[in-house]
Amino acid sequence: MIRPAVLFLLLAFTLPTTQAEQNPYTFTEADIQFLSMFTLDNLPDLPDAPSNRLADNDQAARLGHQLFFDTGLSANGEVACSTCHQPERYFTDGLPQSQALGTTRRNAPSIPSALHGPWQFWDGRTDSLWAQALSPLEDLNEHGMDRTSAARYFVTEYRDEYEALFGASDEAERVRALTESASPKQPGEPAQAWSDLDEADRDAVNRVFAQLGKVIMAYERKLDLEPARFDRFVNALQEDKEESRLRNLLTDDEVNGMRLFMGKANCASCHNGPLFTNFEFHNIGAPEADRKNVDLGRFEGVAELQDNTFTCLSDYSDADPEQCEEMRFLKQQGPELVGAFKTPSLRNVNETAPYMQAGQLATLMDVIAHYNTPTPPFYDREQHPSRPHFDILPLKLTVEEQEQLAAFLATLTSPIPDQDKWWQAPTR
Amino acid sequence: MSLNPLRIWLGALMCVWTFIAQAESEAHHHASDTDAQALMHKAGHILSQAQALELESVAVFRNANDLLNRIKTLRMTQRELAGTEQEAAFTDMVNALNTQREHWQTQGAHLRRYSGELKTEALGLMEIGFRQAWSDKVNLRGPMQLMPESGQVMAHNAQVRSVHPTMLNRMDDGPDTRQDAGMTMSMPGMSGQQAPEDLDISTFQASRNLNFFAHVEPITKPHPMVPLNEIHEWRLLISDADGQPLTGANIVIDGHMPGHVHGLPTQPRVTTEVAPGEYLIEGIKFQMTGWWVMQIDVTRGDIQDALVFNVVL
Numbered sequence: 001m002i003r004p005a006v007l008f009l010l011l012a013f014t015l016p017t018t019q020a021e022q023n024p025y026t027f028t029e030a031d032i033q034f035l036s037m038f039t040l041d042n043l044p045d046l047p048d049a050p051s052n053r054l055a056d057n058d059q060a061a062r063l064g065h066q067l068f069f070d071t072g073l074s075a076n077g078e079v080a081c082s083t084c085h086q087p088e089r090y091f092t093d094g095l096p097q098s099q100a101l102g103t104t105r106r107n108a109p110s111i112p113s114a115l116h117g118p119w120q121f122w123d124g125r126t127d128s129l130w131a132q133a134l135s136p137l138e139d140l141n142e143h144g145m146d147r148t149s150a151a152r153y154f155v156t157e158y159r160d161e162y163e164a165l166f167g168a169s170d171e172a173e174r175v176r177a178l179t180e181s182a183s184p185k186q187p188g189e190p191a192q193a194w195s196d197l198d199e200a201d202r203d204a205v206n207r208v209f210a211q212l213g214k215v216i217m218a219y220e221r222k223l224d225l226e227p228a229r230f231d232r233f234v235n236a237l238q239e240d241k242e243e244s245r246l247r248n249l250l251t252d253d254e255v256n257g258m259r260l261f262m263g264k265a266n267c268a269s270c271h272n273g274p275l276f277t278n279f280e281f282h283n284i285g286a287p288e289a290d291r292k293n294v295d296l297g298r299f300e301g302v303a304e305l306q307d308n309t310f311t312c313l314s315d316y317s318d319a320d321p322e323q324c325e326e327m328r329f330l331k332q333q334g335p336e337l338v339g340a341f342k343t344p345s346l347r348n349v350n351e352t353a354p355y356m357q358a359g360q361l362a363t364l365m366d367v368i369a370h371y372n373t374p375t376p377p378f379y380d381r382e383q384h385p386s387r388p389h390f391d392i393l394p395l396k397l398t399v400e401e402q403e404q405l406a407a408f409l410a411t412l413t414s415p416i417p418d419q420d421k422w423w424q425a426p427t428r
Numbered sequence: 429m430s431l432n433p434l435r436i437w438l439g440a441l442m443c444v445w446t447f448i449a450q451a452e453s454e455a456h457h458h459a460s461d462t463d464a465q466a467l468m469h470k471a472g473h474i475l476s477q478a479q480a481l482e483l484e485s486v487a488v489f490r491n492a493n494d495l496l497n498r499i500k501t502l503r504m505t506q507r508e509l510a511g512t513e514q515e516a517a518f519t520d521m522v523n524a525l526n527t528q529r530e531h532w533q534t535q536g537a538h539l540r541r542y543s544g545e546l547k548t549e550a551l552g553l554m555e556i557g558f559r560q561a562w563s564d565k566v567n568l569r570g571p572m573q574l575m576p577e578s579g580q581v582m583a584h585n586a587q588v589r590s591v592h593p594t595m596l597n598r599m600d601d602g603p604d605t606r607q608d609a610g611m612t613m614s615m616p617g618m619s620g621q622q623a624p625e626d627l628d629i630s631t632f633q634a635s636r637n638l639n640f641f642a643h644v645e646p647i648t649k650p651h652p653m654v655p656l657n658e659i660h661e662w663r664l665l666i667s668d669a670d671g672q673p674l675t676g677a678n679i680v681i682d683g684h685m686p687g688h689v690h691g692l693p694t695q696p697r698v699t700t701e702v703a704p705g706e707y708l709i710e711g712i713k714f715q716m717t718g719w720w721v722m723q724i725d726v727t728r729g730d731i732q733d734a735l736v737f738n739v740v741l
Contacts, residue, residue: 030610263605263614280693280715325659329694329711336690 024255032237039231043274050319051312052130052214063161064219065426075144084108087423090348096359102141107359112223113345117279118326122341122357123301130213131310138185146183146190151175151208174204210316222422230411257408276346282391283340288378289358298340339388350410364406464561468671471553478546485539492532555632558643568645568652571629574741575653623719623740635733642666642735662709673705678727717741
């Protein structure tokens with residue numbers, strides 16, 4: 001004969017395990033430990049930047065702040081970095097492909113979540129934020145400025161600020177004396193003018209141009225992210241696991257979506273760590289944006305890195321060559337590079353539509369549908385050096401599960417920090 | 429079937445015992461009376477014996493298999509003979525053959541096991557040799573291990589399965605996930621690349637054709653351990669089969685994860701020969717935990733050979 005009290009005890013011991021499977025809000029210590037690897041609390045300090053000695057200089061950051069928003073740094077006086085990287089849109093522009101002097105080939109990524117990886121751009125064709133910043137300035141679809149004029153503008157318009165950081169440098173003086181519109185990147189007259197410059201002038205222009213990038217980088221490194229609902233949820237789990245508090249932070253669907261993201265949907269195999277990216281290059285078979293001119297992704301990025309004038313290994317870097325490990329041991333070949341793109345951070349992703357390298361997918365539901373029933377990458381033997389690899393598998397998620405996944409992604413949105421001056425246009 | 433597997437087996441056993449005995453006495457002898465090169469030389473001999481035994485085990489297994497096929501045909505005849513006078517005698521014969529086959533199967537397994545034991549023995553000798561010859565350079569004890577994470581925990585270590593185009597039709601299974609004890613959440617699994625239990629993860633290895641012996645270890649502080657997702661250096665020590673440091677070798681490094689198309693995210697290489705036979709490998713980075721196979725191709729003069737190190741992180 002079993003007495004009721006014993007029965008009750010037995011029940012009390014068996015219940016929690018069955019409940020754990022049902023109640024999405026029940027998490028074990030091991031679960032919480034696992035989830036904590038994805039929170040901003042665990043974001044490491046910004047990576048060392050030996051190639052830019054001003055990377056963490058506040059004065060440089062203030063100057064970079066001005067430059068980032070300065071439309072004077074463009075051929076028509078209307079384009080600034082902030083044209084396509086708008087703070088109120090988490091430093092994106094809401095367009096599939098950006099528009100300035102022309103239309104860009106790719107989609108503008110968010111910047112605050114891009115500060116930690118070793119490579120910049122979808123194809124990783126630059127190895128630092130400062131080298132990255134130089135590329136849109138000379139791009140005829142973007143700022144459309146020639147290198148010499150950009151450098152001259154910098155040392156003329158910002159002379160005091162420049163001298164406070166770099167002194168009255170020889171290169172600045174040389175650059176101010178030049179009247180040419182010369183650039184090695186712009187075919188026709190600017191390229192001709194560039195090759196007509198003497199060696200010392202070209203070097204001076206490159207030096208000042210690199211300094212311009214380094215100052216902008218110092219600004220970008222100030223762009224912090226505040227905790228998103230997801231981070232606060234995990235913090236709440238770490239503190240007391242009080243269910244009503246948890247429910248106020250994430251809904252049932254969002255919690256289920258989180259469980260799918262980490263588990264069955266396999267997203268966390270690439271989108272992991274506090275920024276939800278492994279910083280690696282993969283081919284997930286996103287629809288080819290232009291079948292007549294296929295995007296070779298990392299395959300081209302690696303080639304461009306090797307003849308980029310402004311890498312960590314270049315004369316314009318502040319690093320000793322030994323410090324440039326990523327460049328020295330750059331993986332230069334391998335079939336997995338073809339059509340592979342950098343895994344983007346998913347922080348704030350709900351606010352940064354459209355998606356993928358050319359904005360091919362309009363909504364998060366479109367993205368998830370692609371992952372659910374992926375089509376292998378487009379292959380054209382005329383254009384591809386080899387058949388692209390394919391790094392994802394079909395998921396077999398129900399529509400409800402797909403919606404939960406999308407709901408979870410929306411919990412990764414950090415509030416726009418209204419009080420943070422770096423997120424506003426500067427006051428000059 | 430001209431050669432008698434039983435004889436091979438007995439012969440092999442004798443070899444094994446003599447070698448193990450020799451090796452052991454050699455090892456003890458050595459601990460006091462330093463002669464690292466002789467030790468490595470001996471290890472080389474034992475290894476070639478181990479390889480010969482392995483080959484013999486393959487031959488024995490092949491015989492057993494051939495016999496199995498014969499038996500299958502005979503069994504058919506046996507069924508046709510059901511109810512006839514010959515049936516009993518025929519069945520006895522087939523059963524006898526089958527017993528023989530089972531013997532061979534066991535013998536093959538024995539040979540293989542002894543070969544394995546010899547190999548372990550030899551690698552042990554080699555390790556002692558390396559520790560004597562390069563006492564200040566060999567700091568690692570046991571296999572390579574992952575550095576306990578500093579803050580960043582799991583980030584970037586989950587596996588990605590890269591499907592080779594020829595495998596697209598095998599994609600129906602979907603991704604693997606695993607759920608660890610004590611967790612209600614599942615997380616990305618390590619599809620198709622779980623390291624076998626008996627995987628040889630020694631950092632002391634002989635090259636495929638026994639031309640070279642080598643040891644690798646990470647050069648990290650405070651202990652030699654492998655950091656995740658961080659470029660770091662390895663020390664590679666190589667000797668020739670006589671235990672002499674191998675100088676001026678040309679070395680190419682390649683790493684991959686079995687079951688994945690993806691290789692290392694960087695291209696590591698030897699940057700200097702720091703001292704005779706001691707090479708510095710720079711640019712190593714692992715972006716995932718799991719089973720990595722590091723192949724090191726070594727060329728010296730006309731001799732070309734490959735070293736393979738399994739690393740389980």
